[in-house]
Amino acid sequence: MTTVHLLDYVAGNIRSLVNAIEKIGYSVEWVRTPEDIANADKLILPGVGHFGHCLSQLASAGYLPAIRAHIDAGKPFMGICVGQQALFEGSTEDPGVAGLGLIKGELNRFNDSNKAVPHIGWNSANASSKSLYDLRPESKYYYVHSYKFPYVKGQLESQGWTVATGSYGDETFVGAFARGNVLATQFHPEKSGVAGLKVLKSFLTGEGQKTLGKEITGAAPTGGLTRRVIACLDVRANDQGDLVVTKGDQYDVREKGDDRNVRNLGKPVEMAKKYYEQGADEVTFLNITSFRDCPLADLPMLEILRRTSETVFVPLTIGGGIRDTVDTDGTKVSALEIATMYFKSGADKVSIGSDAVLAAEEYYAVGRKLWGNTAIEQISKAYGAQAVVVSVDPKRVYVPKIDATRHNTLRTRFPGPKGEEYCWYACTIKGGRETRDIDVVELAQAVEAMGAGELLLNCIDRDGTNSGFDLELISQVKGAVRIPVIASSGAGNPAHFEEVFRETTTDAALGAGMFHRGEYTVQQVKDHLATIGLEVRKFES
Numbered sequence: 001m002t003t004v005h006l007l008d009y010v011a012g013n014i015r016s017l018v019n020a021i022e023k024i025g026y027s028v029e030w031v032r033t034p035e036d037i038a039n040a041d042k043l044i045l046p047g048v049g050h051f052g053h054c055l056s057q058l059a060s061a062g063y064l065p066a067i068r069a070h071i072d073a074g075k076p077f078m079g080i081c082v083g084q085q086a087l088f089e090g091s092t093e094d095p096g097v098a099g100l101g102l103i104k105g106e107l108n109r110f111n112d113s114n115k116a117v118p119h120i121g122w123n124s125a126n127a128s129s130k131s132l133y134d135l136r137p138e139s140k141y142y143y144v145h146s147y148k149f150p151y152v153k154g155q156l157e158s159q160g161w162t163v164a165t166g167s168y169g170d171e172t173f174v175g176a177f178a179r180g181n182v183l184a185t186q187f188h189p190e191k192s193g194v195a196g197l198k199v200l201k202s203f204l205t206g207e208g209q210k211t212l213g214k215e216i217t218g219a220a221p222t223g224g225l226t227r228r229v230i231a232c233l234d235v236r237a238n239d240q241g242d243l244v245v246t247k248g249d250q251y252d253v254r255e256k257g258d259d260r261n262v263r264n265l266g267k268p269v270e271m272a273k274k275y276y277e278q279g280a281d282e283v284t285f286l287n288i289t290s291f292r293d294c295p296l297a298d299l300p301m302l303e304i305l306r307r308t309s310e311t312v313f314v315p316l317t318i319g320g321g322i323r324d325t326v327d328t329d330g331t332k333v334s335a336l337e338i339a340t341m342y343f344k345s346g347a348d349k350v351s352i353g354s355d356a357v358l359a360a361e362e363y364y365a366v367g368r369k370l371w372g373n374t375a376i377e378q379i380s381k382a383y384g385a386q387a388v389v390v391s392v393d394p395k396r397v398y399v400p401k402i403d404a405t406r407h408n409t410l411r412t413r414f415p416g417p418k419g420e421e422y423c424w425y426a427c428t429i430k431g432g433r434e435t436r437d438i439d440v441v442e443l444a445q446a447v448e449a450m451g452a453g454e455l456l457l458n459c460i461d462r463d464g465t466n467s468g469f470d471l472e473l474i475s476q477v478k479g480a481v482r483i484p485v486i487a488s489s490g491a492g493n494p495a496h497f498e499e500v501f502r503e504t505t506t507d508a509a510l511g512a513g514m515f516h517r518g519e520y521t522v523q524q525v526k527d528h529l530a531t532i533g534l535e536v537r538k539f540e541s
């Protein structure tokens with residue numbers, strides 16, 4: 001049997017999972033009705049977003065009894081992320097909603113008083129020398145979640161489960177568990193590179209079930225969450241109309257010569273694959289101009305995502321143009337609909353820039369009230385906070401005194417042109433072309449309140465300068481929010497990544513130009529971080 005049934009009951013990036021399954025040599029059949037489950041041999045329940053949303057969708061469509069029957073019949077079942085969480089009785093995320101109840105107990109939220117939540121990134125799944133569907137102690141897997149089942153030694157094991165754990169800050173959580181025909185992973189195997197594909201393969205071939213729980217010898221378990229290194233591709237049409245990866249200096253992407261051509265650094269799909277193979281933990285595409293002379297459904301970025309997700313098994317983020325808009329035929333299209341097209345094409349996260357600034361201004365203008373109508377709120381509600389990144393394009397503004405402006409100021413180590421010792425960061429829109437009267441702290445706090453799950457913190461002053469990240473900016477924003485922050489702009493060599501990870505609490509760091517120009521590879525950056533003792537994911541082939 002080379003078919004696996006996939007339950008597509010809820011919005012989300014299902015395409016990556018299909019691509020991963022096909023890469024392993026299996027084909028996917030969709031479960032469209034509860035009756036289809038009866039015909040399934042192997043069943044996978046993926047899941048993103050909110051526990052309550054997923055479980056109530058499953059319940060209202062009548063799937064829960066069919067899933068229970070499948071499991072009770074001893075047929076292979078795999079739950080991924082919220083599909084794993086569904087096996088518990090409930091979650092404090094949505095108290096009134098019942099899970100499948102295969103396991104007693106409920107999930108609760110990570111404590112965000114001492115770390116960023118959601119927990120996003122590559123972490124271990126350590127099965128303590130027991131065989132668990134080809135999980136390796138030295139491998140890292142991609143997690144993205146705010147709720148977890150806390151690990152209590154012996155609790156699940158006493159019920160016959162083999163358990164793998166991860167640790168985040170001072171909390172140890174259940175990363176995966178299996179018993180008999182059931183395998184469940186909190187992490188996303190389809191986004192966990194080669195290590196994740198091995199887990200999926202072990203489930204699909206049935207090998208994992210055969211060897212489950214056997215003692216194995218192997219490398220000692222490694223530490224927790226790794227430092228994430230992200231490769232970013234700014235994409236736009238050049239003057240000939242081809243989509244190219246480009247890179248600006250302080251957002252100016254045109255060559256310095258007389259002809260001022262758009263800098264062309266390569267082809268998006270090929271470059272994304274190259275960075276994946278070098279060990280990039282994520283790949284981000286920013287569509288820095290809109291391609292709005294064609295119908296939305298034909299956006300070239302959709303094709304780029306589709307093709308990239310066939311070969312790149314790490315998370316993909318897409319940004320640019322995510323806002324309510326009007327299609328070429330006059331039809332109104334919401335930001336949520338645009339995001340949905342991106343998710344269906346292989347994106348795991350969408351990144352919102354200009355629209356987030358305007359929404360934040362509105363949020364303060366109406367006295368910090370939320371009506372649920374912003375792009376951030378709508379996409380976050382449908383797909384979960386972890387799927388919504390806000391990309392910030394700030395510019396430094398120098399002031400002579402701390403109280404010279406109403407904005408959140410900091411004392412800088414790099415005084416301004418007139419010796420000013422203070423500065424604040426003004427948010428911009430439209431790729432830095434328009435500066436607004438809102439600072440990064442205000443923006444960050446507003447979008448966190450709206451349900452953004454992560455910030456991509458660029459810096460126009462540093463972009464393309466190779467002079468290192470703006471540590472003052474990053475520390476200011478990290479101090480203002482609980483959600484993870486990706487440091488961006490200015491990386492010129494591996495030591496800059498070391499500096500940003502050592503001197504700030506940033507959750508991830510992103511580079512563009514230094515990779516595109518071939519000055520350094522992603523692997524060189526990660527090797528450097530490993531040499532100085534920082535935890536990184538090693539690329540597996």
Ligand code: 1PR
Nearest residue numbers: 248251288320321353354391431463464489490511512513
């Ligand atoms: O406003 O929602 O349509 O989104 C537009 C998106 O396009 C935003 O995320 C914005 O940051 C991005 N963008 C717009 N114009 C430019 C430009 O360069 N002219 N690129 C642009 C932003 C910045 C970074 C860059 C880092 C690292 N690119 O992502 O990759 O600065 O570069 P480096 O390592 O070489 O220094 P919307």
